[in-house]
Amino acid sequence: MPSSPTPLRSSSSISTSSSWPSASTQTSIHEQTPPIIRVAIVGGGLGGLTLAQILHCAPNVQVTVYERSIDEIERLSGYRVMLSSFVLKKLQATLHKDVWDRVAASIGVQPQCGQELTFFKSDGRKMLAFEADEIRDTYSVNRWLLRNALLYGSHDFAIFGKTFQAYENLPNGGMMVHFNDGSRVECDLLVGADGIGSRVRKQLVPDARITEPWLAIIYFKIPLTPVTENLLLTQSMTRAFCHRNQNIFIHSWTNPRKHWATLYDEYDIGMDESFIMFGYGSPCDEFSNKSKPPGELSSEELKVECLERVRADPKMHPSFIALAEQLIINTAHIHIVRDCKAIKRWNSGSVTLIGDSVFSISTVLGKGANCAMLDAIDLAEALQLPQIFNPSIRSHELQQAGARNVKRRLKERQRGALIQNIIYSGNNKMKELCRDLGLKLAFEWIDDPRATNFHSGKKRCPEKVERS
Numbered sequence: 001m002p003s004s005p006t007p008l009r010s011s012s013s014i015s016t017s018s019s020w021p022s023a024s025t026q027t028s029i030h031e032q033t034p035p036i037i038r039v040a041i042v043g044g045g046l047g048g049l050t051l052a053q054i055l056h057c058a059p060n061v062q063v064t065v066y067e068r069s070i071d072e073i074e075r076l077s078g079y080r081v082m083l084s085s086f087v088l089k090k091l092q093a094t095l096h097k098d099v100w101d102r103v104a105a106s107i108g109v110q111p112q113c114g115q116e117l118t119f120f121k122s123d124g125r126k127m128l129a130f131e132a133d134e135i136r137d138t139y140s141v142n143r144w145l146l147r148n149a150l151l152y153g154s155h156d157f158a159i160f161g162k163t164f165q166a167y168e169n170l171p172n173g174g175m176m177v178h179f180n181d182g183s184r185v186e187c188d189l190l191v192g193a194d195g196i197g198s199r200v201r202k203q204l205v206p207d208a209r210i211t212e213p214w215l216a217i218i219y220f221k222i223p224l225t226p227v228t229e230n231l232l233l234t235q236s237m238t239r240a241f242c243h244r245n246q247n248i249f250i251h252s253w254t255n256p257r258k259h260w261a262t263l264y265d266e267y268d269i270g271m272d273e274s275f276i277m278f279g280y281g282s283p284c285d286e287f288s289n290k291s292k293p294p295g296e297l298s299s300e301e302l303k304v305e306c307l308e309r310v311r312a313d314p315k316m317h318p319s320f321i322a323l324a325e326q327l328i329i330n331t332a333h334i335h336i337v338r339d340c341k342a343i344k345r346w347n348s349g350s351v352t353l354i355g356d357s358v359f360s361i362s363t364v365l366g367k368g369a370n371c372a373m374l375d376a377i378d379l380a381e382a383l384q385l386p387q388i389f390n391p392s393i394r395s396h397e398l399q400q401a402g403a404r405n406v407k408r409r410l411k412e413r414q415r416g417a418l419i420q421n422i423i424y425s426g427n428n429k430m431k432e433l434c435r436d437l438g439l440k441l442a443f444e445w446i447d448d449p450r451a452t453n454f455h456s457g458k459k460r461c462p463e464k465v466e467r468s
């Protein structure tokens with residue numbers, strides 16, 4: 001639980017008058033006014049906003065987020081994200097209560113015995129269920145509500161429509177941050193939280209490269225109604241292997257305050273209406289519509305693509321076809337999977353990275369947002385240490401935070417990449433057989449060593465996350 005949080009501050013525009021004091025000036029400045037660290041965060045995604053929310057309440061930090069999009073809520077926010085109970089408890093302990101209460105409201109109804117991930121053939125035959133603690137103890141969270149929660153009070157600390165261009169080291173140890181519109185701002189620490197295509201990373205670690213896209217996942221929402229709920233093969237995550245190296249991923253988010261969706265039509269659905277997320281993944285070259293690159297297909301074309309695929313698979317279970325017919329057109333989102341070279345370390349005296357800007361993690365095990373938020377919490381803790389004004393301690397602490405960040409991401413990246421490569425490995429009978437055998441072994445390998453009852457069918461009801 002949060003330890004009596006300080007109230008949200010009322011203003012925090014970056015001032016250029018007080019620079020990060022050097023060790024020699026510490027005492028005199030401290031005697032007059034408490035020293036302040038000016039932190040500029042590039043990117044208002046889940047990582048950047050989490051960091052800003054925590055630092056905004058810290059007495060020794062002045063924080064500003066610079067986000068390139070003009071809209072505070074982007075399309076992807078409409079879907080669900082899986083967050084572990086560990087991350088949610090950390091958020092509960094570190095966020096201001098007003099923010100946490102809103103985060104808690106974004107958590108969907110949890111199945112009785114937690115979440116599980118079940119694999120099927122496209123004809124509905126069950127293959128295997130991954131029921132390890134790490135899946136069971138995750139919660140389906142509405143991205144839009146979560147983002148709204150993290151934006152609470154953000155007019156005090158976030159500026160939208162600002163695109164970072166470059167930074168410059170200043171002789172006083174600070175940083176000058178330059179934006180596309182020609183404006184600039186001085187800060188003591190620049191945090192790159194600008195996602196997989198990070199410009200901050202490009203300048204900090206120029207040889208970190210992004211790979212060519214090879215995989216694309218189409219996402220849609222379906223309203224959760226008594227009819228559509230009946231079409232679900234499980235109450236939790238379902239993944240079905242279809243022909244031509246394609247697979248369907250289904251999972252729902254149920255609003256605890258309103259179980260059934262009522263505000264929707266063929267084109268749109270209310271942002272906090274209960275929904276079923278329908279994902280259709282395939283290698284880019286397996287798209288039926290080859291008239292343009294997958295990323296350029298319109299919402300209507302993406303729906304047609306999904307419908308053609310389910311109807312073209314001769315073995316497709318009728319429930320998957322019926323669900324695809326209910327896809328709400330304007331909720332279409334295509335995620336083009338790109339990979340980024342894993343960077344091991346960076347010189348983090350005045351510039352550091354969090355979240356996907358460090359390097360990406362496959363979405364298949366749903367760990368990217370969990371890692372981004374843990375990176376943010378960890379960095380925020382380091383920045384609130386009383387000794388942080390000492391430059392050598394600051395440099396050491398930031399280096400340590402960076403090393404922990406890389407360690408947790410590397411582990412999740414390897415596990416996610418293994419499962420992703422197995423899932424998308426088969427486009428002939430032999431490869432499909434290897435995939436089916438390999439998948440079970442891979443899940444056993446990545447499973448928590450303590451969870452010895454994998455596949456035993458025994459279920460343990462997990463600890464509940466308190467909403468307030």
Ligand SMILES: Cc1cc2nc3c(=O)[nH]c(=O)nc-3n(C[C@H](O)[C@H](O)[C@H](O)COP(=O)(O)OP(=O)(O)OC[C@H]3O[C@@H](n4cnc5c(N)ncnc54)[C@H](O)[C@@H]3O)c2cc1C
Binds near residue numbers: 045
């Ligand atoms: C479909 C899908 C499903 C997923 N499901 C899960 C899940 O279930 N669980 C999970 O843990 N993870 C999941 N992930 C991964 C997760 O969403 C990401 O890892 C996470 O959002 C990364 O957060 P971030 O803050 O590092 O980056 P982002 O969320 O990418 O935010 C980066 C921000 O920086 C801004 N930006 C970029 N460049 C600039 C610039 N030059 N100047 C200013 N601003 C800039 C962008 O506009 C953006 O707002 C999923 C991802 C996808 C695509």
